[in-house]
Amino acid sequence: MQIxxxxxxxxxxxxxxxxNVNLTFNPGEIAVIIGPSGCGKSTLLRxxxxxxxPCQGAAYIAGQVPEGSLNPLTYIFQDFALLPWRSVAGxxxxxxxxxxxxxxxxxxxxxxVLTRTNLSEFxxxxxxxxxxxxxxxxxxxxxxxxxxxxxxxxxPLSALDSQTRELLMDDLVELWARExxxxxxxxxxxxxxxxxxHKVIVLSRRPGQVxxxxxxxxxxxxxxxxxxxxxxxxxxxxxxxxxxxxxxDRELADA
Amino acid sequence: xxxxxxxxxxxxxxxxxxxxxxxxxxxxxxxxxxxxVFLVLVLFWEFGSQTGxxxxxxLPAPSEAFHAFMDLYNSGLLWKHVSTxxxxxxxxxxxxxxxxxxxxLLIGLFSxxxxxxxPLTSAFFPIPKIALLPLFIIWFGIxxxxxxxxxxxxxxxxxxxxxxxxVDNVERGLIRMGQSFGMSRFSIVRKIILPGALPAILSGARxxxxxxxxLLVAAEMIGAEYGIGAYVLMAGSLFATDQLIVGVAMLSxxxxxxxWLIGRTEKALLNWRG
Ligand SMILES: Nc1ncnc2c1ncn2[C@@H]1O[C@H](COP(=O)(O)OP(=O)(O)O)[C@@H](O)[C@H]1O
Ligand SMILES: [Mg+2]
Numbered sequence: 001m002q003i004x005x006x007x008x009x010x011x012x013x014x015x016x017x018x019x020n021v022n023l024t025f026n027p028g029e030i031a032v033i034i035g036p037s038g039c040g041k042s043t044l045l046r047x048x049x050x051x052x053x054p055c056q057g058a059a060y061i062a063g064q065v066p067e068g069s070l071n072p073l074t075y076i077f078q079d080f081a082l083l084p085w086r087s088v089a090g091x092x093x094x095x096x097x098x099x100x101x102x103x104x105x106x107x108x109x110x111x112x113v114l115t116r117t118n119l120s121e122f123x124x125x126x127x128x129x130x131x132x133x134x135x136x137x138x139x140x141x142x143x144x145x146x147x148x149x150x151x152x153x154x155x156p157l158s159a160l161d162s163q164t165r166e167l168l169m170d171d172l173v174e175l176w177a178r179e180x181x182x183x184x185x186x187x188x189x190x191x192x193x194x195x196x197x198h199k200v201i202v203l204s205r206r207p208g209q210v211x212x213x214x215x216x217x218x219x220x221x222x223x224x225x226x227x228x229x230x231x232x233x234x235x236x237x238x239x240x241x242x243x244x245x246x247x248x249d250r251e252l253a254d255a
Numbered sequence: 256x257x258x259x260x261x262x263x264x265x266x267x268x269x270x271x272x273x274x275x276x277x278x279x280x281x282x283x284x285x286x287x288x289x290x291x292v293f294l295v296l297v298l299f300w301e302f303g304s305q306t307g308x309x310x311x312x313x314l315p316a317p318s319e320a321f322h323a324f325m326d327l328y329n330s331g332l333l334w335k336h337v338s339t340x341x342x343x344x345x346x347x348x349x350x351x352x353x354x355x356x357x358x359x360l361l362i363g364l365f366s367x368x369x370x371x372x373x374p375l376t377s378a379f380f381p382i383p384k385i386a387l388l389p390l391f392i393i394w395f396g397i398x399x400x401x402x403x404x405x406x407x408x409x410x411x412x413x414x415x416x417x418x419x420x421x422v423d424n425v426e427r428g429l430i431r432m433g434q435s436f437g438m439s440r441f442s443i444v445r446k447i448i449l450p451g452a453l454p455a456i457l458s459g460a461r462x463x464x465x466x467x468x469x470l471l472v473a474a475e476m477i478g479a480e481y482g483i484g485a486y487v488l489m490a491g492s493l494f495a496t497d498q499l500i501v502g503v504a505m506l507s508x509x510x511x512x513x514x515w516l517i518g519r520t521e522k523a524l525l526n527w528r529g
Binding site for chain 2: 051
């Protein structure tokens with residue numbers, strides 16, 4: 001399955017947020033979107049997943065949706081979005097309950113995703129008992145439970161401290177090595193971008209336009225060791241981002 | 256570190272501990288203080304009455320009130336009064352709360368309902384329902400109907416306001432999460448919005464329960480044969496102050512019981528808040 005965005009523009013009232021974006025996202029690939037804050041990254045992701053309607057243009061799904069996928073386009077949110085009154089297992093069961101699965105089937109799915117994310121011992125814990133990193137792991141497990149074709153991740157690590165972020169990046173790399181999931185990963189953190197992205201899409205400041213697409217050919221599993229080469233890519237990205245970020249920073253909010 | 260020539264500061268012997276200036280602003284629960292204060296107050300009152308320091312005309316002694324209570328108990332009317340009141344209270348409060356939650360949800364979820372019902376609610380909420388009692392008597396009869404209706408209307412409006420406020424305050428991110436996983440609208444309302452609004456609904460229930468007790472007494476003061484309100488009214492018109500105290504004490508205990516029940520419900524349903 002492939003997602004393509006064609007001539008997409010979006011505005012909120014008089015504010016143009018995205019202007020004429022054209023992109024394709026390929027299966028089995030992590031595409032990272034970076035850009036200065038407020039440039040419309042989250043908006044783009046919401047438009048891709050059908051949570052909002054674009055003013056112009058559209059996002060398309062091409063090809064067959066994989067068999068057995070309960071929710072092809074699945075989000076992972078920055079603030080985790082776990083229901084505080086449901087246990088870890090309950091939060092995962094929430095997104096299965098509308099899918100007419102038998103109790104045994106959904107229990108099997110829950111146990112399977114908890115094992116795959118190393119969360120089995122937290123089956124009955126409540127979100128308030130978990131650290132930020134654990135909460136995001138639960139959110140990842142919940143996303144995996146509906147067998148997504150594409151993961152749409154909006155700054156999934158931005159609410160975490162830097163050590164936890166490192167650990168979760170390793171988890172994601174390991175998960176990708178095993179499952180080769182497809183993802184669109186939004187971040188403003190260049191370190192995450194070069195660690196996780198097969199390609200990095202650089203957006204300009206508002207109204208967001210595609211400024212450049214940088215392919216990184218180093219396999220994800222080797223990136224931790226080959227950080228010197230990544231450093232060059234990161235510098236290159238930073239040069240592009242710098243002026244945009246500087247200009248975005250000096251804009252008046254209501255101008 | 257290489258040997259650097261740093262100016263050496265001599266260790267000063269003259270020193271003071273950094274003064275502590277944090278703490279406070281965080282009351283802790285202390286057990287047994289409340290019953291103790293209550294007991295001291297009643298003992299002081301009894302002592303004052305015995306010594307004549309508090310005139311019996313002004314306030315009957317607690318022991319007299321207790322006698323009046325035993326009289327009531329022995330006459331067999333205690334349970335009659337209490338059960339009649341409880342029936343009206345529970346019936347009126349339950350229906351009023353159920354309808355209030357329903358309408359509050361509608362206002363919280365649908366633009367049309369909000370545009371039409373919210374101004375009505377705001378207009379009716381401040382009207383003292385006691386003032387409408389004569390109308391209720393005409394509409395629902397002098398019997399149980401008008402009394403239950405007074406309590407029902409009195410609890411309905413605060414529940415509506417608490418519920419739609421609770422719905423408004425449910426995190427939008429959680430609702431968006433539900434939508435992003437393709438949950439049906441009904442599932443989102445039942446599994447995300449209702450539990451998310453529950454804390455607000457329960458604190459609304461606390462307020463509406465006290466309003467219900469106040470209205471219960473007011474309604475029973477007009478044309479009721481039995482009920483705590485009727486008992487208090489009768490005692491008042493005879494200037495039987497000891498019976499008056501008994502009636503008032505029963506109301507207070509009723510209020511405490513209701514508040515305890517809601518507290519238990521909160522503990523049971525909102526234990527996820529920790
Ligand atoms: N629902 C909305 N209504 C009005 N303006 C919005 C809304 N959502 C986002 N915006 C505006 O659109 C711009 C882009 O927002 P967003 O996509 O969240 O940026 P990013 O995620 O890149 O930081 C911001 O200026 C923001 O204020
Ligand atoms: Mg964002």
